Amino acid sequence: MSRLSKILAWLFIAFWALTALAPQLIAPGDPLAINPAQAFQAPGSEHVFGTDESGRDIYTRVIHGAGDSLFIGLAATAVGMGLAIVLGTLAAMAPRWLDGIILRVLEALYSIPSLLLALLIIAFTGPGVGPAIIAVGLSTAPGYARLVRSQIRTLKNSEMLEAATVLGRGTWLKIRNHLVPNALKPLLALVTLGIGQAVIWAAALSFLGLGTPPPAPEWGAMLSAGRTYLHLAWWMSLFPGLAIVVVAAGATLIGRALGGKARTI
Amino acid sequence: MSTESHPSRQEPAPLLTVSNLSVSFGADVAVQDVSFTLSAGRALALVGESGSGKSVTARSLLGLSGGTVTAKTLRICGHDGLALRDREWQGIRGNAVSMILQDALTALDPLRPVGREIGDALKVHGSNSRAERHARVIEILQRVHMPDPELRARQRSTELSGGMRQRALIAQALIGNPQVVIADEATTALDSKLAALVLEQLRELKEQGRAVLMISHDLAQVAHLADEIAVMRRGKIVEHGTAARVLEDPQHEYTRTLLRAVPSGIPRFVPLSASSAHAAPAAAAVNAEDPTLALRAHNLGKSFGSHQAVDSVSFELPRGTTLGIVGESGSGKTTTARIVLGLQKPDSGQVQLLGRDFAPGKESERRELRRAMGAIYQNPLGSFDPRYTAGQLLTDALSEGKSKRADGGYRDGVEQLLEQVELDPALASRNPRELSGGQRQRLAIARALAPKPAVLVLDEPVSALDVSIQATVLDLLDRIQQETGTSYLFISHDLSVIEHMSDRVAVMTRGRIVEQADTAQIFGDPQHEYTKSLLSAMPRLR
Amino acid sequence: GCSSTAGTESTQDATPVAGGTLVYASGDAEPSCLDPHVGGNYPQALVASQYLESLFTKDSEGKIIPWLAESTEVSEDGLTRTITLREGISFTDGTKLTAEAIKANIEHLQDPDTASSTGYLAVGKVDQIKVVDERTAELKLSAPDNALLESLSMPWTAIQSPTALERDQATNCASPVGTGPFKVESWEHQQAVNLVRNEDYVPPVADASRTQPTAYLDGITWRFIPEAATRYAALASGEVDVIDNAQPDTIATAAQGGPLGHLDAPRPGASNRIELNSSKAPFNDAKVREAFIRSVDVNAGITSLFFDTAKRSYSLLSSVEPLGISDQSLFTTDPAKANSLLDEAGWTERDSAGYRSKDGKRLSVVFPVSTNQSVPAEQSLFEQFQASAKAVGFEVKIQLLDLSSWYGALAEHNYDLVSAPYTKVGPSVLRILYHSDSTVPAPSGYFANNAQVKNPALDKLLTDAEQTNDEAQRADLYAQAQKMVLEGYYVLPLYDQQNHFLYGAQVKNMGATTSVSSPVYTDVFLAE
Amino acid sequence: MGTLGWAVRKIGGALVVLWLVATAIFIGIRLIPGDPAEAIMGGPGSQASAEALAAARAEFGLDQPVPVQYLMFLGKLAQLDFGTSYALKRPVTEVMAEVLPKTITLALLALAAAWLLALLFAALAMRANRFGAWLGSMVEIVAAAVPHFWLGAVLIMVFSSALGWLPAVDNGTGAGLVLPVLTLALPLAGFLTQLMRDSLATAMSSQFALAARARGESRLAVFWRHGLRHASLPALNLTGWAFSSLLSGAVVVEVIFARPGLGRSLLSAVLARDIPMVTGLALFSALVYILVMALTEAVERAIDPAGAAS
Numbered sequence A: 001m002s003r004l005s006k007i008l009a010w011l012f013i014a015f016w017a018l019t020a021l022a023p024q025l026i027a028p029g030d031p032l033a034i035n036p037a038q039a040f041q042a043p044g045s046e047h048v049f050g051t052d053e054s055g056r057d058i059y060t061r062v063i064h065g066a067g068d069s070l071f072i073g074l075a076a077t078a079v080g081m082g083l084a085i086v087l088g089t090l091a092a093m094a095p096r097w098l099d100g101i102i103l104r105v106l107e108a109l110y111s112i113p114s115l116l117l118a119l120l121i122i123a124f125t126g127p128g129v130g131p132a133i134i135a136v137g138l139s140t141a142p143g144y145a146r147l148v149r150s151q152i153r154t155l156k157n158s159e160m161l162e163a164a165t166v167l168g169r170g171t172w173l174k175i176r177n178h179l180v181p182n183a184l185k186p187l188l189a190l191v192t193l194g195i196g197q198a199v200i201w202a203a204a205l206s207f208l209g210l211g212t213p214p215p216a217p218e219w220g221a222m223l224s225a226g227r228t229y230l231h232l233a234w235w236m237s238l239f240p241g242l243a244i245v246v247v248a249a250g251a252t253l254i255g256r257a258l259g260g261k262a263r264t265i
Numbered sequence B: 001m002s003t004e005s006h007p008s009r010q011e012p013a014p015l016l017t018v019s020n021l022s023v024s025f026g027a028d029v030a031v032q033d034v035s036f037t038l039s040a041g042r043a044l045a046l047v048g049e050s051g052s053g054k055s056v057t058a059r060s061l062l063g064l065s066g067g068t069v070t071a072k073t074l075r076i077c078g079h080d081g082l083a084l085r086d087r088e089w090q091g092i093r094g095n096a097v098s099m100i101l102q103d104a105l106t107a108l109d110p111l112r113p114v115g116r117e118i119g120d121a122l123k124v125h126g127s128n129s130r131a132e133r134h135a136r137v138i139e140i141l142q143r144v145h146m147p148d149p150e151l152r153a154r155q156r157s158t159e160l161s162g163g164m165r166q167r168a169l170i171a172q173a174l175i176g177n178p179q180v181v182i183a184d185e186a187t188t189a190l191d192s193k194l195a196a197l198v199l200e201q202l203r204e205l206k207e208q209g210r211a212v213l214m215i216s217h218d219l220a221q222v223a224h225l226a227d228e229i230a231v232m233r234r235g236k237i238v239e240h241g242t243a244a245r246v247l248e249d250p251q252h253e254y255t256r257t258l259l260r261a262v263p264s265g266i267p268r269f270v271p272l273s274a275s276s277a278h279a280a281p282a283a284a285a286v287n288a289e290d291p292t293l294a295l296r297a298h299n300l301g302k303s304f305g306s307h308q309a310v311d312s313v314s315f316e317l318p319r320g321t322t323l324g325i326v327g328e329s330g331s332g333k334t335t336t337a338r339i340v341l342g343l344q345k346p347d348s349g350q351v352q353l354l355g356r357d358f359a360p361g362k363e364s365e366r367r368e369l370r371r372a373m374g375a376i377y378q379n380p381l382g383s384f385d386p387r388y389t390a391g392q393l394l395t396d397a398l399s400e401g402k403s404k405r406a407d408g409g410y411r412d413g414v415e416q417l418l419e420q421v422e423l424d425p426a427l428a429s430r431n432p433r434e435l436s437g438g439q440r441q442r443l444a445i446a447r448a449l450a451p452k453p454a455v456l457v458l459d460e461p462v463s464a465l466d467v468s469i470q471a472t473v474l475d476l477l478d479r480i481q482q483e484t485g486t487s488y489l490f491i492s493h494d495l496s497v498i499e500h501m502s503d504r505v506a507v508m509t510r511g512r513i514v515e516q517a518d519t520a521q522i523f524g525d526p527q528h529e530y531t532k533s534l535l536s537a538m539p540r541l542r
Numbered sequence C: 001g002c003s004s005t006a007g008t009e010s011t012q013d014a015t016p017v018a019g020g021t022l023v024y025a026s027g028d029a030e031p032s033c034l035d036p037h038v039g040g041n042y043p044q045a046l047v048a049s050q051y052l053e054s055l056f057t058k059d060s061e062g063k064i065i066p067w068l069a070e071s072t073e074v075s076e077d078g079l080t081r082t083i084t085l086r087e088g089i090s091f092t093d094g095t096k097l098t099a100e101a102i103k104a105n106i107e108h109l110q111d112p113d114t115a116s117s118t119g120y121l122a123v124g125k126v127d128q129i130k131v132v133d134e135r136t137a138e139l140k141l142s143a144p145d146n147a148l149l150e151s152l153s154m155p156w157t158a159i160q161s162p163t164a165l166e167r168d169q170a171t172n173c174a175s176p177v178g179t180g181p182f183k184v185e186s187w188e189h190q191q192a193v194n195l196v197r198n199e200d201y202v203p204p205v206a207d208a209s210r211t212q213p214t215a216y217l218d219g220i221t222w223r224f225i226p227e228a229a230t231r232y233a234a235l236a237s238g239e240v241d242v243i244d245n246a247q248p249d250t251i252a253t254a255a256q257g258g259p260l261g262h263l264d265a266p267r268p269g270a271s272n273r274i275e276l277n278s279s280k281a282p283f284n285d286a287k288v289r290e291a292f293i294r295s296v297d298v299n300a301g302i303t304s305l306f307f308d309t310a311k312r313s314y315s316l317l318s319s320v321e322p323l324g325i326s327d328q329s330l331f332t333t334d335p336a337k338a339n340s341l342l343d344e345a346g347w348t349e350r351d352s353a354g355y356r357s358k359d360g361k362r363l364s365v366v367f368p369v370s371t372n373q374s375v376p377a378e379q380s381l382f383e384q385f386q387a388s389a390k391a392v393g394f395e396v397k398i399q400l401l402d403l404s405s406w407y408g409a410l411a412e413h414n415y416d417l418v419s420a421p422y423t424k425v426g427p428s429v430l431r432i433l434y435h436s437d438s439t440v441p442a443p444s445g446y447f448a449n450n451a452q453v454k455n456p457a458l459d460k461l462l463t464d465a466e467q468t469n470d471e472a473q474r475a476d477l478y479a480q481a482q483k484m485v486l487e488g489y490y491v492l493p494l495y496d497q498q499n500h501f502l503y504g505a506q507v508k509n510m511g512a513t514t515s516v517s518s519p520v521y522t523d524v525f526l527a528e
Numbered sequence D: 001m002g003t004l005g006w007a008v009r010k011i012g013g014a015l016v017v018l019w020l021v022a023t024a025i026f027i028g029i030r031l032i033p034g035d036p037a038e039a040i041m042g043g044p045g046s047q048a049s050a051e052a053l054a055a056a057r058a059e060f061g062l063d064q065p066v067p068v069q070y071l072m073f074l075g076k077l078a079q080l081d082f083g084t085s086y087a088l089k090r091p092v093t094e095v096m097a098e099v100l101p102k103t104i105t106l107a108l109l110a111l112a113a114a115w116l117l118a119l120l121f122a123a124l125a126m127r128a129n130r131f132g133a134w135l136g137s138m139v140e141i142v143a144a145a146v147p148h149f150w151l152g153a154v155l156i157m158v159f160s161s162a163l164g165w166l167p168a169v170d171n172g173t174g175a176g177l178v179l180p181v182l183t184l185a186l187p188l189a190g191f192l193t194q195l196m197r198d199s200l201a202t203a204m205s206s207q208f209a210l211a212a213r214a215r216g217e218s219r220l221a222v223f224w225r226h227g228l229r230h231a232s233l234p235a236l237n238l239t240g241w242a243f244s245s246l247l248s249g250a251v252v253v254e255v256i257f258a259r260p261g262l263g264r265s266l267l268s269a270v271l272a273r274d275i276p277m278v279t280g281l282a283l284f285s286a287l288v289y290i291l292v293m294a295l296t297e298a299v300e301r302a303i304d305p306a307g308a309a310s
């Protein structure tokens, strides 16, 4: 990763972190403040991203929506990754029969496409942010888990660990000094890649009306509202859509820079 | 140009004429002012260390150098190589001039049947029918002594052994009936028996009246085939003459270095490289009187499924000495080493280290003993944690895993180790990936030496290195043994290396040790048939 | 059944040409049954109006006139209704239209297995049906019902072939058989219902201006395209000919000229309104109800969101109901008044989030919104209410729910505000919506009195209004009843139930609708 | 490993997976608070009649002990009896027979389109200069980051409303498939290109490519015979995943483009809490996924019998 792209990556992360944590610094307005008289204003000097059907400023909403959208993406990835680390490590370290069982369970989870699995879970839990997080998390977990498993298995059988054995290192030292740190790095890359996808899936659920309820400025929900006015006010769809694309593409870039591959998500 | 006609032996017309060939990649000049001619029925060997520009020179003769080519003359079978356009080059390649690529493992597409790969050469140049092509492929495979050609043609390269792949590559180069055959390190990766077979085939080519350009870093390999030898260094030909002249009366210092680096026939502890500081044999430094054995393996056995990889292997390694294990690929050398190291549980047998039970047994019980035994692998990179710098690796080894801070209390120890293996202490901050092959192997040795072991198990420690680097590493190992009295279990498929390094030699085949004796005995008066066949295939300079 | 009603820009031009299949794109959810007796919602009425006809219909003045029926009369005591059918009309399965059909259809509606809700309520007072002769039936009523003809004019009580009704429900749902200008040919689920012309159609009321008695169109492809933008794109690019549930912005565009035609057909019955659940805190206090109603700025929202396609209503009833009264003064936006009302009602504290509270309890109201029944513009309007109610200290929790969960929320009384459309011809809808009987869930679990108005005086007014034979008295009773509800601040009227259609320039003669404002296509043709 | 043994193991594995999915759904139904019969019929909002509830109770054996219920549930599934969708009032199998082919057609077309686009793009990228390569990789990454629901809307806006080139909804001519297929294919193509380009570059700079050139093959021939084969392997490896992501995307695309299919059915079944329908669709999509996985594995075995690339 070159120096410049490293700096850019950190700037990118810092920008979104700031946006998520202190949106009022970047967009001082109230994302919920309505002004019917100002509805459907095209992007211009007063409203850089235009206004929506209730006269709310889209720029303010996109910025304030970052918190919700990113939180869902991060939380879902955390759920998926947490589960994956437990299951993947267990499978890699476990005896063959247990490994087999865990693999089947993962395959079962994997066999239902992400969004369908999310829908399935919502069929039982009802819609909402919590279920959306769990649903997206669960549906991404098997992909991660397989990677964790193969990662740890490869490391476990690597010459590096053999060399450590020959040098007389105990199990704990091998895990602490070699296994965990080496397994973690590609996972970090993967997580970064995964966050982008999680943001998209979570937005998809909101888009389908199963995620964040209005009037919260979550990007998927904004898009969902905007698509109705596609012919009248394209900007209502464009900017939240762009925000999703920018975050997802940025996450991919950073993930790739960290050495991730665009797979298993 | 008809290839069936035999050109006259008396006046061999030059098929290749190269003068003042230079190839550069951007600012890097890989080949500079190389000139030679090569006539039908003759063989020219290009010899030199890794990176000296041999392959680039060869690729330029096919118009595939990948860099910027300039030359005064570049004539290939009557074509002016400097004027050819890509389409015309395609008409010559495989047809007039063909090349056996350096790395047999990767020079065949693992996803396509070998027969198709070979047949493609015909497809390019003629409009043969499928059946015709197949017939020709089988015929050419028979000619290179491929066992069961019909089956092999259908298989993919991954299903073929190393020797078979090499033969498939030769077949691929021959099927177009080229006048000029370039063989780039065609024997390097092979054990001596296979290498002899390939050399034999190259000789056949020469006798058929083709011109052979042979590339190698090992003078011994080329000694018996080449009519002429050109020695390359840093992109230039430093010496060029008939084979006999270059081998017997080398003019250039570098040629001499290369010659000396070939270990066969050089007695133990005599340095192979000029740079090595240590002097002649302190021969009796070996404390053979020490009553305890460093290592004792008794009746080791291990099978994978129905395959008996190691079968009743026993040996003893006295302190301060070297036991060489030699054998063809797949004979069970590595498996034996892994059992000895306690990495693989044997089906039967025991290993004792310094008189104490080592393997099999519980890992926790032998952890104490582990410090007395170290290991060196063929590819050291895989055994390093990729996150560690050289200094951190050594700190980790010295601190027994407690620290990896290179600037901590282990700094002096690290410097000492680096000095011991003749590495610049400045390299401590580098990642091993940024080191050369020889430097990496030195680092591996340094790490293994950190706990001051009594025994080192070395599995093909120099097989990935070219002769001159190999020489320096072997010299280093010699020196360390003399200074520290460490015992070596030295594994290699290279007879000349084993001969140079070992006090005793065990010859393995199919999992068994068929003969075990003092080095002189094995090389002077082999008893077992297998040993004899191995030795007869061994290329010798002296 | 039909005559042009509210069509604003109906195109009565050009000479009709026969032929062509019209593609209709509906934004409603696909019905699970094409027989509007089963359940009985508006999407069913929209499609069923093409193949089923009713005994009565409404003329352009809004007067009920006979359609399949030729004449009707009611006994002095109002308990016996005699209906005589026209001659020469047959169902598309060949069955002749006889009095038996009336009996079979009303019994079908009343059969619990049919699971009818709308039609079931409409014929609720019919006790017995007596077939007098081939063309005459007598309905015996449990109480006088001056809304019966209005009820029988609706598609939910349309007359189907008695032979066909004897088939099992699944079959009848897939291919109901009526007397209409079209018949159901096939139903590709999730995609389209294919209707073809009924070649033997006999218009009950002859129209001299027509060149042929049957419909001009060869058929109608009735598609379901729930995405508003996609539906409009399909119309704009000519892939479909007519769309319903048109978005306000697209209607406005069409109205400003341009190639698209617009049919505005407000539904009869109730206006579109928000009901306040008066059965529990905080809306069990009339002051709080008024405060909420005064706090929200309805007009600004309607202007910006509906682009002048919807007119503000101050009435409980649709603007097409002649007996509706309205009172604008009750509904003016007045945050100051809202604040003082809330102070009076004891909601004086403010919590950290700026909401009012009383005894530590936040002034919070739950507003389940059905995404199937409220168009996006309406959902946005509710969001604006949420924002403006917040200014006076209300916390409005909007829950966007699918129909099933929405019914669930209602059934569990888990709502303080709700917007539930109800379409019925005539002012008798008021009894269904505000009589205390309607707070008791029907066997189906649904209760229509979402405001939970329980007022014996109101009950009496509504019952009497339905039984009187005197038109003037009826109007007066209904006016009193409406006043009572309006002044109790149980309801915040918004606008008529929107029913907008857009159609391509090639579609001619759009405009005729049934009594519930669902368009019929007997006269419609496609110009080349 | 013989082909027969492989097939037997695949089928066994598939059955186990289906069994696990079914079990999870069974547990899920039990976890819904309230009356399970009501839950099966769509929750309190469905206003299921007493008779309907009784019928559901009988059908699912809800009056029996839980293990018996479980066995009955599995038994029915084993007979491919998924019951009746209470929302659509039609047998679940009938609905699935209708929607599955449509979604699978859509997904397969999208998969093919994505592959084509990816190959094309990867091939173009081979020839590009540094800036071109950088631009190409940006395009891929952005394409892969575009949500279906946004892309679909934009495509309708541009190609249907503004330009009028392509229909927004299916009119039976197949032209209506173009936009939905593109909507699904573009992001996937972005993903696939990222994968393919790496392996294509590796293959084209490998020794065997050099060997092929050395025997006289043209650059294009090397690309066709070797490059593509190697580039397709990692992408093929991901086809199971890709197909599954297409099924996910189909939910959104079917909604936006008003196409009948598995995704839209599942969405409406979920919205209506139509548990029999949800169960059937979930199991069937799992089955489809398993079949696709087995199929791609078979293709992989054909291209690379020795597993050289893995």
Ligand SMILES: Nc1ncnc2c1ncn2[C@@H]1O[C@H](COP(=O)(O)OP(=O)(O)OP(=O)(O)O)[C@@H](O)[C@H]1O
Binding pocket: B025, B028, B030, B048, B049, B050, B051, B052, B053, B054, B055, B056, B057, B065, B066, B067, B102, B217, B466
């Ligand atoms: N395509 C290329 N681009 C840039 N540099 C190259 C390229 N090919 C070769 N070189 C450089 O040219 C020099 C000569 O390489 P070459 O492969 O000819 O060495 P060699 O003598 O064949 O070595 P070896 O014994 O390891 O095969 C090396 O320094 C190498 O790094």
Ligand SMILES: Nc1ncnc2c1ncn2[C@@H]1O[C@H](COP(=O)(O)OP(=O)(O)OP(=O)(O)O)[C@@H](O)[C@H]1O
Binding pocket: B304, B307, B309, B327, B328, B329, B330, B331, B332, B333, B334, B335, B336, B493
């Ligand atoms: N883990 C294993 N599982 C199955 N077979 C194995 C395993 N390890 C080694 N073998 C087999 O045991 C035999 C001996 O292998 P080993 O690696 O010891 O040979 P070697 O003499 O070191 O060969 P080389 O010179 O190629 O390194 C080979 O046939 C090999 O395929």
Ligand SMILES: [Mg+2]
Binding pocket: B054, B055, B056, B102, B184
């Ligand atoms: Mg080379």
Ligand SMILES: [Mg+2]
Binding pocket: B333, B334, B335, B459
């Ligand atoms: Mg080995």
